[in-house]
Amino acid sequence: MKIRVRFAPSPTGQVHIGNIRTAIFNYLFARHVGGEFLLRIEDTDLERSTREAIDKLLECMDWLKLDYDGEIFYQSAQADKHRAAAAELMASGDAYYGAADESGKRPIFFRLPLNLPDGRTVRTVGPAELALHAETPVEITPGGIHYGALSAKGKPMPTVSALAGMRDLVLRDGAGQVLFELAPVLSRVLAGESFRITGAALASFTRREVYYHDLVKGELAKPLDGMKDQVIVRSDGSPVFHLANVLDDIAQGVTHIIRGDDHVENTYRHLLLFEVFKATPPQYAHLPMIVNAAGKPYSKRDGDAFVGDFRSRGFLAPALFNYLALLGWSPGDDREKLSLEEMVAAFQLERVKSAPAQFDIRKLSNLNGLYVAEMPTDAFTALAREYAPEFAAHPAFAAVAALMQNRTKALDQVRDWRYFFADDFSRDEKNSRKQLTRPEIRNALAILAEKLAGLSDWTEAAVMQLLEQTEAAVGLDHGKLFQPVRLAVTGVAGGAELDRTLCLIGREAVLRRLDAALTLYQGTE
């Protein structure tokens, strides 16, 4: 059978890196096994889903080259099918109406199947006993068994278990006397009858559990008595995520579900839904969450975790893709910078970690710098123009870009190139004051300006020579003049080679700025 995975985001806002990382893992897995990578837009929440969000999502996927197979599947278009499926469940007794809301409308609950035999999804664990808070009456209703579980402190904790979890329930009082047996009256309960038992101190039943093998987390199981029936159609008639999700996965023939860790608990319910719909459950793989620099889950406050933000800050799509792929996964050797082909070739769900991974912007920056450095100069220059449209047309732009490429980590640094093109750059005041107020430096700068003004041959070599001559003339050590000159002309203490920088800025501008700096820091010592 053809392996098929899907990325199923809800278009309710910006695209979060955690989401896109899920898409990346799905994509890598699909390409690795030669399967299909489908895109499903889960836009059932019409209140929050917007066209803009869908466009934004598509734009992000396009940017990262997450090309999907086939047509986009819109969940909202399936609503009628979802409701029809719920009606089927009603007819077969696998679903029932719950209590009405304020307006008198009733939601539909999915009843955890009572008679699913031991098999691929459910298995019998063995006899189990549960201590109850005897003063709290036990209520047996068609919607489940309500009771007060006994806390460590002897307090009652209101709990509901699905009927399926305790279908052979026996209730006893403190003396061991049997108070109630569920099995003989189960059909009456299913027909709508309720029972109320007081004084029960012990519940015994045969424990059964839902189980599956998670491709990243391994063997996982949850006892049925720890589960509750689930709303699948809201009282307003709209299908709930669980129903829609499972039905769509069946409709699309999804074989492997790769999603966030936060869905593991849902999996048990979904497995049961697959069973009642007579579908073969897919394989599951749950990915660890990505947490912020503080090790905490991303919240609204961490507004910088959107894919669009990384793009505008000048991160390259392949670099972000590469970095995100490495969050929770590694190829197993020491490679970190991997091409798409290498990632596809090495990707295995078995190698995915199970603990949350912390996002580190510094490591991303470093990786991005590696990708920037290997760009063809033309491509880098063109991209740089996009990040600094105000200088893009400047005649020296291409030369500046070529000079600055290998020291650029992220494209937003292009905005710091202002001093190459305009006089109104910002100055490192502290450093400037320290250097440009010293008399011997000021003297040297004045002499340098004079020499530069008369220089016939404005080349890097000639400029460098003048710099050295000036240092020698005023008795400064080699290199002592570089920093002040740089500060006067560019406003900052660091940058590309000084001679090349000065040449690109041009004689007139250099002289103008030398003069301006001398005036600016005059008498401030």
Add this chain to the structure above:
RNA sequence: GUCCCUAUCGUCUAGAGGCCUAGGACACCGGGUUUUCAUCCCGGCAACCGGGGUUCGAAUCCCCGUGGGGAUGCCA
């Protein structure tokens, strides 16, 4: 509260009982190259959460604690 998952340098990670004196990368700190800055090169700092087992031998297996994460919705 309860249930589930998880735990190696500050961070991402390698590690499948002996290859571990625990490897790589980012960050950080030094040195070299550059008569300045950065790149680059070399070097350094730095971890098996704690306690019990199992074993001739444990980062690796088991149990208990602790920390972190998730779930517990008519959100997805």
